[in-house]
Amino acid sequence: MRIIFILCCLLLSFPSKANIGDMPREQQLAMQYMEALTDHDYTVLRRFYSRDTVFYDKTANTTYTGGRHIIAFLQRAHEGVLEYRLNVEHMFNTGSLVVIIGSYRLRGPGDQYGKPGKIIDLAVPGVTTLKFDNNTERLIEQMDLMDYQTMSDQLESQ
Amino acid sequence: MRIIFILCCLLLSFPSKANIGDMPREQQLAMQYMEALTDHDYTVLRRFYSRDTVFYDKTANTTYTGGRHIIAFLQRAHEGVLEYRLNVEHMFNTGSLVVIIGSYRLRGPGDQYGKPGKIIDLAVPGVTTLKFDNNTERLIEQMDLMDYQTMSDQLESQ
Numbered sequence: 631m632r633i634i635f636i637l638c639c640l641l642l643s644f645p646s647k648a649n650i651g652d653m654p655r656e657q658q659l660a661m662q663y664m665e666a667l668t669d670h671d672y673t674v675l676r677r678f679y680s681r682d683t684v685f686y687d688k689t690a691n692t693t694y695t696g697g698r699h700i701i702a703f704l705q706r707a708h709e710g711v712l713e714y715r716l717n718v719e720h721m722f723n724t725g726s727l728v729v730i731i732g733s734y735r736l737r738g739p740g741d742q743y744g745k746p747g748k749i750i751d752l753a754v755p756g757v758t759t760l761k762f763d764n765n766t767e768r769l770i771e772q773m774d775l776m777d778y779q780t781m782s783d784q785l786e787s788q
Numbered sequence: 789m790r791i792i793f794i795l796c797c798l799l800l801s802f803p804s805k806a807n808i809g810d811m812p813r814e815q816q817l818a819m820q821y822m823e824a825l826t827d828h829d830y831t832v833l834r835r836f837y838s839r840d841t842v843f844y845d846k847t848a849n850t851t852y853t854g855g856r857h858i859i860a861f862l863q864r865a866h867e868g869v870l871e872y873r874l875n876v877e878h879m880f881n882t883g884s885l886v887v888i889i890g891s892y893r894l895r896g897p898g899d900q901y902g903k904p905g906k907i908i909d910l911a912v913p914g915v916t917t918l919k920f921d922n923n924t925e926r927l928i929e930q931m932d933l934m935d936y937q938t939m940s941d942q943l944e945s946q
Contacts, residue, residue, distance in 0.1 A: 720913055722913065722938065724934075
């Protein structure tokens with residue numbers, strides 16, 4: 631039953647003409663990485679990061695460099711999040727650069743967002759680009775573009 | 789009649805709850821700029837560029853710096869294009885950084901694309917970010933992410 635539920639989620643989350651196995655290698659890597667990111671699977675994430683990996687939110691103008699700092703940031707960001715999921719609307723790559731257009735679904739206690747005692751539910755449109763090292767398959771750079779205005783509009787109405 | 793047609797095009801091209809006048813100033817600037825870009829209006833474009841403006845296609849890994857080089861590149865790229873239009877699917881900004889998700893429609897003779905004697909018609913999904921200078925309202929940086937795989941798939945079938 632649980633397996634069926636997970637499969638349904640996958641089907642809902644990834645638009646696709648094709649199985650993951652049919653995707654270009656770079657897009658497969660990107661999906662594995664995004665899954666680890668939304669599952670808060672730090673063991674897998676650590677394998678993707680090196681000391682030079684750059685995690686860059688262009689819309690928030692913040693940068694973290696190196697696996698250790700990135701993981702520390704993610705642990706803070708994920709704190710108390712009950713559900714974190716990426717709904718991929720379109721994905722493409724040119725070589726080792728993968729572009730994902732979609733929206734990030736967040737559900738969790740509102741404490742971090744100035745809404746204590748409430749469960750908040752957000753769907754934030756965003757673009758994530760991932761650049762992988764061809765040889766090591768590690769992440770060179772993640773760049774995010776997030777629609778924080780929509781996020782704060784959604785927060786306001788909850 | 790022509791005005792009605794143009795209005796219809798505008799309505800079709802910009803998804804929107806709001807009039808352009810209700811948009812944040814940065815998004816208005818972005819629309820004016822994108823209009824000049826797709827109209828090949830170099831007079832208006834020149835006003836947006838400075839000597840330091842960076843035009844960066846992250847997916848093609850090419851960069852042009854300064855209005856003069858950018859305009860020269862655009863003139864080459866636009867050569868022979870009959871129709872060039874941006875269909876905006878989602879636009880947002882944080883401060884002076886505007887993010888546009890949509891697709892670029894291109895129609896023109898296939899000569900440049902290895903299809904001589906044919907009129908080709910492409911709809912290329914892409915993301916464009918524009919960063920403006922708050923004071924001068926000039927463009928600091930344009931960054932493009934284009935789905936060149938879809939473009940070449942579409943070319944192949946024409």
